[in-house]
Amino acid sequence: xxxxxxxxxxxxxxxxxxxxxxxxxxxxxxxxxxxxxxxxxxxxxxxxxxxxxxxxxxxxxxxxxxxxxxxxxxxxxxxxxxxxxxxxxxxxxxxxxxxxxxxxxxxxxxxxxxxxxxxxxxxxxxxxxxxxxxxxxxxxxxxxxxxxxxxxxxxxxxxxxxxxxxxxxxxxxxxxxxxxxxxxxxxxx
Amino acid sequence: xxxxxxxxxxxxxxxxxxxxxxxxxxxxxxxxxxxxxxxxxxxxxxxxxxxxxxxxxxxxxxxxxxxxxxxxxxxxxxxxxxxxxxxxxxxxxxxxxxxxxxxxxxxxxxxxxxxxxxxxxxxxxxxxxxxxxxxxxxxxxxxxxxxxxxxxxxxxxxxxxxxxxxxxxxxxxxxxxxxxxxxxxxxxxxxxxxxxxxxxxxxxxxxxxxxxxxxxxxxxxxxxxxxxxxxxxxxxxxxxxxxxxxxxxxxxxxxxxxxxxxxxxxxxxxxxxxxxxxxxxxxxxxxxxxxxxxxxxxxxxxxxxxxxxxxxxxxxxxxxxxxxxxxxxxxxxxxxxxxxxxxxxxxxxxxxxxxxxxxxxxxxxxxxxxxxxxxxxxxxxxxxxxxxxxxxxxxxxxxxxxxxxxxxxxxxxxxxxxxxxxxxxxxxxxxxxxxxxxxxxxxxxxxxxxxxxxxxxxxxxxxxxxxxxxxxxxxxxxxxxxxxxxxxxxxxxxxxxxxxxxxxxxxxxxxxxxxxxxxxxxxxxxxxxxxxxxxxxxxxxxxxxxxxxxxxxxxxxxxxxxxxxxxxxxxxxxxxxxxxxxxxxxxxxxxxxxxxxxxxxxxxxxxxxxxxxxxxxxxxxx
Numbered sequence: 001x002x003x004x005x006x007x008x009x010x011x012x013x014x015x016x017x018x019x020x021x022x023x024x025x026x027x028x029x030x031x032x033x034x035x036x037x038x039x040x041x042x043x044x045x046x047x048x049x050x051x052x053x054x055x056x057x058x059x060x061x062x063x064x065x066x067x068x069x070x071x072x073x074x075x076x077x078x079x080x081x082x083x084x085x086x087x088x089x090x091x092x093x094x095x096x097x098x099x100x101x102x103x104x105x106x107x108x109x110x111x112x113x114x115x116x117x118x119x120x121x122x123x124x125x126x127x128x129x130x131x132x133x134x135x136x137x138x139x140x141x142x143x144x145x146x147x148x149x150x151x152x153x154x155x156x157x158x159x160x161x162x163x164x165x166x167x168x169x170x171x172x173x174x175x176x177x178x179x180x181x182x183x184x185x186x187x188x189x
Numbered sequence: 190x191x192x193x194x195x196x197x198x199x200x201x202x203x204x205x206x207x208x209x210x211x212x213x214x215x216x217x218x219x220x221x222x223x224x225x226x227x228x229x230x231x232x233x234x235x236x237x238x239x240x241x242x243x244x245x246x247x248x249x250x251x252x253x254x255x256x257x258x259x260x261x262x263x264x265x266x267x268x269x270x271x272x273x274x275x276x277x278x279x280x281x282x283x284x285x286x287x288x289x290x291x292x293x294x295x296x297x298x299x300x301x302x303x304x305x306x307x308x309x310x311x312x313x314x315x316x317x318x319x320x321x322x323x324x325x326x327x328x329x330x331x332x333x334x335x336x337x338x339x340x341x342x343x344x345x346x347x348x349x350x351x352x353x354x355x356x357x358x359x360x361x362x363x364x365x366x367x368x369x370x371x372x373x374x375x376x377x378x379x380x381x382x383x384x385x386x387x388x389x390x391x392x393x394x395x396x397x398x399x400x401x402x403x404x405x406x407x408x409x410x411x412x413x414x415x416x417x418x419x420x421x422x423x424x425x426x427x428x429x430x431x432x433x434x435x436x437x438x439x440x441x442x443x444x445x446x447x448x449x450x451x452x453x454x455x456x457x458x459x460x461x462x463x464x465x466x467x468x469x470x471x472x473x474x475x476x477x478x479x480x481x482x483x484x485x486x487x488x489x490x491x492x493x494x495x496x497x498x499x500x501x502x503x504x505x506x507x508x509x510x511x512x513x514x515x516x517x518x519x520x521x522x523x524x525x526x527x528x529x530x531x532x533x534x535x536x537x538x539x540x541x542x543x544x545x546x547x548x549x550x551x552x553x554x555x556x557x558x559x560x561x562x563x564x565x566x567x568x569x570x571x572x573x574x575x576x577x578x579x580x581x582x583x584x585x586x587x588x589x590x591x592x593x594x595x596x597x598x599x600x601x602x603x604x605x606x607x608x609x610x611x612x613x614x615x616x617x618x619x620x621x622x623x624x625x626x627x628x629x630x631x632x633x634x635x636x637x638x639x640x641x642x643x644x645x646x647x648x649x650x651x652x653x654x655x656x657x658x659x660x661x662x663x664x665x666x667x668x669x670x671x672x673x674x675x676x677x678x679x680x681x682x683x684x685x686x687x688x689x690x691x692x693x694x695x696x697x698x699x700x701x702x703x704x705x706x707x708x709x710x711x712x713x714x715x716x717x718x719x720x721x722x723x724x725x726x727x728x729x730x731x732x733x734x735x736x737x738x739x740x741x742x743x744x745x746x747x748x749x750x751x752x753x754x755x756x757x758x759x760x761x762x763x764x765x766x767x768x769x770x771x772x773x774x775x776x777x778x779x780x781x782x783x784x785x786x787x788x789x790x791x792x793x794x795x796x797x798x799x800x801x802x803x804x805x806x807x808x809x810x811x
Contacts, residue, residue: 005383011306014379018409022371025413029447042438118429121438
């Protein structure tokens with residue numbers, strides 16, 4: 001499926017790495033904006049009143065575990081272990097979905113407490129930054145779900161290792177971004 | 190996701206011959222579904238050229254309004270729309286697509302590849318660009334075009350001061366177009382890194398390919414900050430976020446930072462490909478290898494690198510403080526060094542060469558001369574105290590038109606005269622080409638040189654008229670006369686196209702006796718480009734080979750075409766696909782939804798997903 005290349009790296013894999021470079025600038029700009037506006041909200045509710053660190057720690061743990069499952073999924077596909085590939089390709093997006101559910105619960109709680117999108121600078125920067133990340137997770141869930149459905153219908157074999165590998169690259173990148181967001185939003189208040 | 194297309198319709202020697210006859214023929218459907226980099230390049234060129242004409246007409250109207258003081262030819266609101274659309278179109282919908290047209294047509298040929306790494310993604314980039322441009326121009330019919338200037342400063346562009354939909358069109362069009370542009374950057378980075386033929390090492394690549402690589406990296410890293418800035422702007426206007434709202438404690442300068450972190454690299458996105466073209470054209474018509482090849486390459490890389498550290502020189506007047514201004518002023522001056530190095534390398538390449546002043550060469554040498562003028566006025570306002578006098582005056586307008594016309598446009602025309610015969614197989618008329626060059630050169634200087642003076646006298650940009658008796662009348666009248674010469678300069682260009690179409694002589698494989706791989710196959714190239722994937726052993730492969738294989742003094746025309754006429758083995762080329770078009774239409778509908786309602790956006794998202802899945806699961810052979 002992949003043609004020989006000058007560097008030996010499959011085209012799709014190199015494209016994913018370049019795309020991740022671009023994504024670094026996207027999240028970099030959003031994170032810079034969040035940090036610049038940190039502590040400059042003129043109206044409440046303020047972040048320290050709302051952020052629920054224990055709850056988000058749990059969803060963060062879930063997201064990090066999904067990365068582990070992604071590694072296991074790739075390894076299963078590489079080995080040609082179709083049974084375990086199905087299991088891990090199901091579990092990875094499932095854990096992503098659990099994370100998204102946690103984000104939905106957090107967002108609705110904030111809105112319920114009066115922190116709408118246009119309430120203050122914290123709400124604007126927080127919702128757009130974490131929302132962009134959430135959209136990336138959702139895209140990854142859709143992608144991994146597609147790979148899982150291919151696995152279920154027997155259309156995913158060790159020949160498709162690169163397809164799973166680049167999905168994994170994306171998924172790990174999105175997780176790494178969350179580690180940064182978790183640190184700057186929740187831990188370094 | 191089968192984005193890497195290798196396999197696909199089998200073509201034997203006989204079928205290949207039939208295909209060869211009709212590289213560009215075929216009905217509308219074949220153009221809508223094409224994934225051939227040469228055809229996509231032609232689509233980019235034609236579309237970009239039409240946008241260039243439209244933006245040119247907008248510029249002419251601006252000059253007509255400014256021909257006399259206190260003129261009431263155009264009303265001020267329309268004038269604001271004109272200069273905004275002129276700048277936005279020239280940068281995003283004329284300059285960049287014409288550059289991407291050159292990437293598409295030339296790069297795979299120069300590296301010995303049969304297509305780009307992701308042919309369908311390439312088609313997708315084109316359709317998204319086309320739809321973004323049409324969407325932007327639709328604003329004229331739905332409540333007025335954007336009128337906040339091409340850099341759309343907040344708070345002027347906030348909902349409070351720009352209540353119409355013009356700014357929404359601006360932000361949405363640039364967001365939509367940005368998707369295609371980033372896709373192009375990924376595509377060309379992977380193509381150049383991965384699709385090189387054996388022996389095409391990085392330090393053997395032609396300079397145009399090198400600058401495409403550098404420019405793609407710039408696009409990849411510079412567009413995301415613009416995307417983020419535009420999303421903030423759109424959300425502020427549509428959903429009430431507070432990113433640029435000073436009343437809520439925000440800093441409207443955030444937009445300027447995000448915009449210019451993109452905007453300054455954008456300047457190099459527009460100029461480095463032109464430098465690359467000139468670095469290929471000058472050696473060809475001087476019959477000498479490029480002087481100091483590695484230095485020219487690394488100067489380009491250095492310009493790109495420094496380009497990310499100078500954005501504040503667009504913001505000297507915003508009061509960021511003397512230390513910030515001094516640092517960014519110094520960094521800006523540094524860029525003059527690698528740029529000057531390139532200028533001297535081009536001069537040294539010509540030095541002692543056997544020069545031939547083909548129109549391509551004239552435009553290339555014209556770039557060397559006029560870019561120096563624009564470059565030097567650029568160094569002048571890299572100094573903050575000087576900039577405070579010159580910023581937002583016509584002096585700056587003079588500066589960036591010297592670098593954008595004298596640099597980007599001259600470079601693109603050099604490339605046009607250089608590669609036209611490769612794409613079409615026909616030779617252009619050299620005399621008409623020379624007329625085109627001299628008229629354009631005259632128009633550029635007559636239009637923009639007087640603006641240095643009107644600017645220093647204090648005439649502000651973006652103001653629809655000026656009072657009598659300020660000493661501005663003569664300069665403005667001369668500028669307007671110059672602008673009209675630009676129209677005359679187009680006549681020989683159009684005449685030349687008609688000439689080439691009706692009775693242009695066949696070009697042959699290598700009409701200029703050039704040194705690089707794109708001149709090894711017939712013109713126009715067969716759809717598979719290379720019947721045999723070449724093996725390259727030197728930096729100027731054809732010159733090295735000719736030197737070995739032909740006797741001294743032999744006629745250029747007698748030199749052999751190095752590619753066989755028929756491929757010895759079946760060639761696998763990617764099949765046409767309409768999924769990129771479906772996906773782009775979906776994105777367009779989703780974009781329109783931002784102005785019409787959520788339901789439309791959801792339909793657009795659905796169409797996009799259908800396109801995406803159709804694309805991903807397209808069988809490799811059908």
